Amino acid sequence: MSHSINEILKYMDRAKKGKRVTQKEWDYEILPKTLKEISKEFKLEKTCDINNPVNVDGDLADRFFAAGKEAALRLGLFNDDTETVVKVTEAELMASVNGAPSRLPIGKGLEQVYIESRKPCDPNPPKFGGPLSIQMNEEYYVPLMSTTLKSKLVDIHEGPSLDTIYGYPLLANTPLETAAGFYEARLRKESQYIAGRQGMGNMLIASSSTEYGNLAAFGQFEGPQIALVLIPSSLKTNYCSLHKCIQTLALGGYIESGSPNMMGGYTLGPETSAIASIADDLLQYSIHQAHMSGAPVYDLRYSGNCGRMAMWSQSISTQAVARNTHIIMLKTINQVAGPCTDMFYLETIAGFTAAAASGLSYTIGPRAAGGKYKNHLTPLEVWFASGAFKGAAGLSLEKANEIVKELIPQYEDRHANPPIGRSLPELYDITTMQPTEEHLSLYLKMREYANKLGLNMPSDGIHC
Amino acid sequence: MSDVLKKIEQAIYDGDGEASVKLAVDAAKAGMDPNEIINQGGVPGLERLGVDFDNMEVFLPELVVGGEAMTLMIEALVPYFALGEETFKGTVVIGCAKGDLHDIGKNLVATQLAVNGFKVHDAGTDVAVNKFVDLAKEFDADIIAVSSLLTTSAYYQDELVKRLEIEGLRDKYKIIVGGGPITPDWTRKIKADGYSRTAHLAVDMCKELLKKAGALSEPLIYE
Numbered sequence: 084m085s086h087s088i089n090e091i092l093k094y095m096d097r098a099k100k101g102k103r104v105t106q107k108e109w110d111y112e113i114l115p116k117t118l119k120e121i122s123k124e125f126k127l128e129k130t131c132d133i134n135n136p137v138n139v140d141g142d143l144a145d146r147f148f149a150a151g152k153e154a155a156l157r158l159g160l161f162n163d164d165t166e167t168v169v170k171v172t173e174a175e176l177m178a179s180v181n182g183a184p185s186r187l188p189i190g191k192g193l194e195q196v197y198i199e200s201r202k203p204c205d206p207n208p209p210k211f212g213g214p215l216s217i218q219m220n221e222e223y224y225v226p227l228m229s230t231t232l233k234s235k236l237v238d239i240h241e242g243p244s245l246d247t248i249y250g251y252p253l254l255a256n257t258p259l260e261t262a263a264g265f266y267e268a269r270l271r272k273e274s275q276y277i278a279g280r281q282g283m284g285n286m287l288i289a290s291s292s293t294e295y296g297n298l299a300a301f302g303q304f305e306g307p308q309i310a311l312v313l314i315p316s317s318l319k320t321n322y323c324s325l326h327k328c329i330q331t332l333a334l335g336g337y338i339e340s341g342s343p344n345m346m347g348g349y350t351l352g353p354e355t356s357a358i359a360s361i362a363d364d365l366l367q368y369s370i371h372q373a374h375m376s377g378a379p380v381y382d383l384r385y386s387g388n389c390g391r392m393a394m395w396s397q398s399i400s401t402q403a404v405a406r407n408t409h410i411i412m413l414k415t416i417n418q419v420a421g422p423c424t425d426m427f428y429l430e431t432i433a434g435f436t437a438a439a440a441s442g443l444s445y446t447i448g449p450r451a452a453g454g455k456y457k458n459h460l461t462p463l464e465v466w467f468a469s470g471a472f473k474g475a476a477g478l479s480l481e482k483a484n485e486i487v488k489e490l491i492p493q494y495e496d497r498h499a500n501p502p503i504g505r506s507l508p509e510l511y512d513i514t515t516m517q518p519t520e521e522h523l524s525l526y527l528k529m530r531e532y533a534n535k536l537g538l539n540m541p542s543d544g545i546h547c
Numbered sequence: 548m549s550d551v552l553k554k555i556e557q558a559i560y561d562g563d564g565e566a567s568v569k570l571a572v573d574a575a576k577a578g579m580d581p582n583e584i585i586n587q588g589g590v591p592g593l594e595r596l597g598v599d600f601d602n603m604e605v606f607l608p609e610l611v612v613g614g615e616a617m618t619l620m621i622e623a624l625v626p627y628f629a630l631g632e633e634t635f636k637g638t639v640v641i642g643c644a645k646g647d648l649h650d651i652g653k654n655l656v657a658t659q660l661a662v663n664g665f666k667v668h669d670a671g672t673d674v675a676v677n678k679f680v681d682l683a684k685e686f687d688a689d690i691i692a693v694s695s696l697l698t699t700s701a702y703y704q705d706e707l708v709k710r711l712e713i714e715g716l717r718d719k720y721k722i723i724v725g726g727g728p729i730t731p732d733w734t735r736k737i738k739a740d741g742y743s744r745t746a747h748l749a750v751d752m753c754k755e756l757l758k759k760a761g762a763l764s765e766p767l768i769y770e
Contacts, residue, residue: 110608111612112608115606163648244698246698246699246701246702252702253698253702254645254646254699254700254703255644255646255647255697255700255703256645260699290699293646315649316651345651346603347603347606347607348606348607349606349607349608352603352606353603384601384603454728455727455728455730456730457728
């Protein structure tokens with residue numbers, strides 16, 4: 084058995100002996116109270132500057148890192164299944180973080196790419212996996228993905244997700260999830276073959292969030308793939324996640340794990356949510372033996388993070404970790420507007436510029452229409468998001484801040500009721516997979532706008 | 548507003564259940580109408596919490612604690628209501644669908660309903676269809692509220708509607724649905740009775756649903 088699996092078993096054993104608390108105590112008392120105390124102790128209260136959504140103060144980011152590390156040590160992770168807390172020592176925490184990879188090869192042959200750790204203002208373009216797990220009709224999967232993957236802007240294949248298998252509703256925690264793992268893996272291979280992208284890396288599996296789908300899909304690909312170990316809320320673990328970690332390690336894959344930190348929710352405001360995000364990033368390397376961490380910050384009011392407060396919170400937490408460690412971070416950028424709307428493009432430029440300049444290594448996206456509406460995704464949103472992410476590499480934090488300050492006022496008043504845009508069959512001819520003139524024209528216009536703002540949008544290899 | 552109502556407002560805002568109960572009971576003993584205590588003392592405290600929540604000045608934990616203080620206060624005032632007067636507007640069984648552990652939205656709705664005079668029985672997360680049915684029977688619920696963030700668990704909302712039809716109970720309970728992937732179209736498709744985009748709107752929708760008899764042919768949509 085590998086050392087990593089042994090470590091997971093050690094922490095599972097520790098969970099049995101950990102302090103017993105209820106989920107309610109954790110969510111409503113222990114977590115918020117501890118974050119508030121740490122924010123005060125490190126003098127971080129009221130440091131969020133909504134007029135400058137991209138942090139430009141390196142010293143402040145370092146103070147946040149120290150606070151996040153303290154939160155990781157004081158809190159640990161709450162195990163939902165045992166209702167106990169799993170704590171780590173400082174030596175364990177730092178050994179796992181210092182021992183984490185800074186560069187991971189994924190994919191084979193010409194499709195091999197390296198996901199690498201980045202620093203703020205890093206000129207090395209980040210990697211992009213796409214699209215996010217937006218639900219699609221079964222019959223659209225292959226047309227959508229075989230077209231989307233034709234652009235090399237997509238480094239790694241992630242979504243979309245299916246909510247039926249051969250017409251049967253995909254019910255959680257049933258054998259349908261296992262079937263979904265096999266089925267989606269087959270559709271992925273078919274799409275990659277048609278697109279000429281055989282051998283590309285995968286992030287598995289979009290249609291099932293449980294260990295059933297993970298295990299089914301992992302056996303279908305050669306070479307290391309990335310497992311998505313997503314925990315429902317801040318600073319938690321559970322047996323489902325630990326199942327996935329052990330499966331992934333045993334099958335030679337990479338673990339990406341973490342949880343979203345909902346600003347306005349249990350992690351409170353922008354400063355405390357940033358502290359929680361940093362703690363969450365750090366703890367993944369010991370308790371989950373992660374190869375990369377994913378602890379984004381979302382604003383509970385609109386379930387996105389392209390507004391001022393959430394962007395600031397995500398920006399400073401990304402910078403804090405990037406400046407002080409070499410770990411690989413994945414944080415999603417959640418748009419709420421849908422395909423073929425100006426707001427989608429404006430949110431995308433702002434969110435991905437802030438992320439790339441702050442030192443994010445890798446992301447998956449986009450989350451068109453907040454991921455809420457079935458079939459609301461086309462190849463153009465995926466290519467644009469990746470283009471903006473890569474095109475913002477090398478920007479100074481000051482320049483990135485200037486760009487987002489121009490963009491946010493153009494859409495922030497629409498966050499509460501965003502335009503959902505249109506669906507794939509409304510924006511593409513499904514037979515030829517060509518976009519409508521209106522859809523393509525807006526895409527090209529917004530690429531030009533992004534370039535004018537100071538990004539260096541790479542070619543999509545298809546339309547421009 | 549009297550001094551005591553201002554103090555009750557502040558106690559609810561601070562989530563101080565003990566203080567809000569003592570102040571409310573003392574006021575009721577002194578002859579103050581319990582409806583006035585709730586509507587002019589407690590409700591303004593919750594409204595302030597709601598405004599401050601929208602401005603990111605208070606957060607979900609404070610909202611929940613404030614809601615719990617309000618519930619305690621309403622329960623303490625029950626003996627002071629005139630005979631036959633309804634204290635609670637209705638009973639709701641709420642939970643996250645089977646396979647779903649994402650509870651933040653569900654907790655927000657539960658809190659908003661509780662503080663607005665509904666008796667709420669929170670079944671938690673990962674709740675099986677049959678458990679929803681059993682709890683609705685046990686608590687004589689008016690409404691069953693099912694939250695789902697995952698598409699794979701959203702199907703259990705549909706299963707619940709069908710299960711109630713099979714058991715001949717569909718007209719007995721209103722079913723409302725919500726969560727990330729849930730849309731008005733989905734609500735219509737599964738023949739649920741209501742959908743609201745936000746927790747705040749869910750309160751108005753539930754009040755409206757209580758006025759209607761049986762399962763609805765067209766759901767109430769609050770966007």
